Amino acid sequence: MLRWRQATVTQRIAETDSATTLVLDVPGWTTHRAGQHVDLRLTAPDGYQATRSYSVASAPARPLAITVQRVDDGEVSPFLADVARPGTAVEVRGPVGGWFVWEPNTTDRVVLLAGGSGIVPLASMLRHRRRLGDPTPFHLVYSARTPDRILYRDELAATTEGEHVVITLTGDDIPPDWDGETGRVDAQTLRRHLPAPSGGLTYVCGPTAFVEAAAASLAVLGYGPTTIRTERFG
Amino acid sequence: MSVTAGFGGRRGDDDERLPPGQYRVDDFPVLTAGPTPLVETDSWALTVRDDQVERTWSWDEFTALEVESVTTDIHCVTHWSKFDTQWAGVSVATLLDEAGVRDDAPYAQVYCYGGYTTNLPVEDLVDRVALVAHTFDGDPLEVEHGGPARLLVPHLYLWKSAKWIRGIRLVDHDQPGFWESAGYHNHGDPWLEQRYAGD
Numbered sequence: 159m160l161r162w163r164q165a166t167v168t169q170r171i172a173e174t175d176s177a178t179t180l181v182l183d184v185p186g187w188t189t190h191r192a193g194q195h196v197d198l199r200l201t202a203p204d205g206y207q208a209t210r211s212y213s214v215a216s217a218p219a220r221p222l223a224i225t226v227q228r229v230d231d232g233e234v235s236p237f238l239a240d241v242a243r244p245g246t247a248v249e250v251r252g253p254v255g256g257w258f259v260w261e262p263n264t265t266d267r268v269v270l271l272a273g274g275s276g277i278v279p280l281a282s283m284l285r286h287r288r289r290l291g292d293p294t295p296f297h298l299v300y301s302a303r304t305p306d307r308i309l310y311r312d313e314l315a316a317t318t319e320g321e322h323v324v325i326t327l328t329g330d331d332i333p334p335d336w337d338g339e340t341g342r343v344d345a346q347t348l349r350r351h352l353p354a355p356s357g358g359l360t361y362v363c364g365p366t367a368f369v370e371a372a373a374a375s376l377a378v379l380g381y382g383p384t385t386i387r388t389e390r391f392g
Numbered sequence: 393m394s395v396t397a398g399f400g401g402r403r404g405d406d407d408e409r410l411p412p413g414q415y416r417v418d419d420f421p422v423l424t425a426g427p428t429p430l431v432e433t434d435s436w437a438l439t440v441r442d443d444q445v446e447r448t449w450s451w452d453e454f455t456a457l458e459v460e461s462v463t464t465d466i467h468c469v470t471h472w473s474k475f476d477t478q479w480a481g482v483s484v485a486t487l488l489d490e491a492g493v494r495d496d497a498p499y500a501q502v503y504c505y506g507g508y509t510t511n512l513p514v515e516d517l518v519d520r521v522a523l524v525a526h527t528f529d530g531d532p533l534e535v536e537h538g539g540p541a542r543l544l545v546p547h548l549y550l551w552k553s554a555k556w557i558r559g560i561r562l563v564d565h566d567q568p569g570f571w572e573s574a575g576y577h578n579h580g581d582p583w584l585e586q587r588y589a590g591d
């Protein structure tokens with residue numbers, strides 16, 4: 159049974175102007191698999207509670223970390239992104255989800271497609287790969303609105319052997335010095351950056367519209383539906 | 393339970409309609425394990441069977457069956473609930489009747505285009521509101537919400553309301569479906585907060 163556990167924020171890392179990573183200390187927490195999420199619960203002084211799901215950002219066996227993108231009119235994410243500090247008490251339960259996970263040595267090749275904060279569980283997979291020195295080839299295409307919205311930018315750029323990382327900007331104001339991709343993820347973008355669809359697993363995560371568009375583009379390229387796993391953030 | 397310092401929260405006024413741990417949304421989020429399968433209505437078919445009989449409807453035959461409309465709240469295990477959603481479709485009881493399947497089978501397996509499966513007790517399909525829905529808010533059900541047709545069992549978490557339904561099979565022995573094999577609860581009653589196995 160997945161019970162609620164007390165958790166304390168131990169560290170707060172500002173990733174961007176609108177996204178924050180919280181490292182949590184959770185007594186009794188065992189570990190998670192790369193790609194899983196937790197349910198997180200906040201309790202107001204009068205007992206009112208609000209619960210949301212957040213993907214685990216950290217690699218398995220590392221301290222539990224989540225990265226929260228602020229949704230401006232949201233109930234929970236502004237608190238987590240702006241207010242929570244070391245010492246803040248929350249509750250978590252999990253890890254949850256046995257499907258949207260990557261385990262080393264289970265597949266020949268991994269393709270990761272991220273839209274916005276959909277990068278979070280995929281970053282956990284990449285971190286897991288790097289920590290273990292796993293040789294499975296990884297191809298990541300990450301779509302973000304503007305450069306200041308890119309999560310884990312330096313870390314993603316520090317590729318190790320077998321990793322291919324492409325970031326595409328979808329916003330209107332592309333800075334003149336941007337040398338990455340631009341435009342939404344479509345079949346053309348993916349054809350330029352992904353290997354031919356033979357073997358391997360593909361993980362797609364982000365807002366619904368992104369996941370629908372990315373999965374449809376993968377189909378155009380001939381990626382089989384049974385090799386694609388998706389996670390939609392709302 | 394421990395208080396989260398600095399958290400006020402935003403309270404709705406419909407709390408008694410919200411199962412524990414849920415919050416209200418006005419849009420309609422999507423949760424699916426894989427890509428959205430595209431099923432054309434001219435190749436679509438729905439099959440209801442048990443170990444003796446089997447009945448298949450084409451899209452035209454299915455949409456000619458008696459239509460039932462419901463307005464209901466729906467609850468997703470990812471914590472959102474949406475109030476007063478309007479659906480129309482064919483009641484599962486009608487389909488079982490028309491198919492002539494036995495009335496003493498305890499469990500149903502639901503299978504879908506795209507390979508998704510779910511399981512539930514037959515009584516959740518016949519004693520409560522349960523539809524194979526083809527219409528949402530007066531319009532044909534959109535593909536990302538399960539069109540052309542999905543199961544709708546609003547008193548259980550929405551993963552039981554299988555999208556892109558292709559068939560229902562009545563069986564003697566319960567067999568966990570897709571999410572039920574991946575750590576989610578076998579029954580999924582939101583009022584008992586049956587989210588995960590063991591809840």
Ligand SMILES: Cc1cc2nc3c(=O)[nH]c(=O)nc-3n(C[C@H](O)[C@H](O)[C@H](O)COP(=O)(O)OP(=O)(O)OC[C@H]3O[C@@H](n4cnc5c(N)ncnc54)[C@H](O)[C@@H]3O)c2cc1C
Binds near residue numbers: 232365389390415
């Ligand atoms: C399995 C899973 C994993 C998730 N992982 C993460 C994660 O790693 N990081 C993260 O930041 N979020 C993640 N989310 C989203 C998260 O659970 C919340 O939905 C999000 O933080 C917004 O909550 P809120 O209370 O601030 O907004 P709410 O009060 O719930 O919503 C306020 C308004 O914003 C809209 N809205 C809700 N969610 C979003 C969204 N994601 N994008 C745009 N608009 C939205 C609502 O429709 C509403 O209009 C995940 C969701 C799921 C289901």
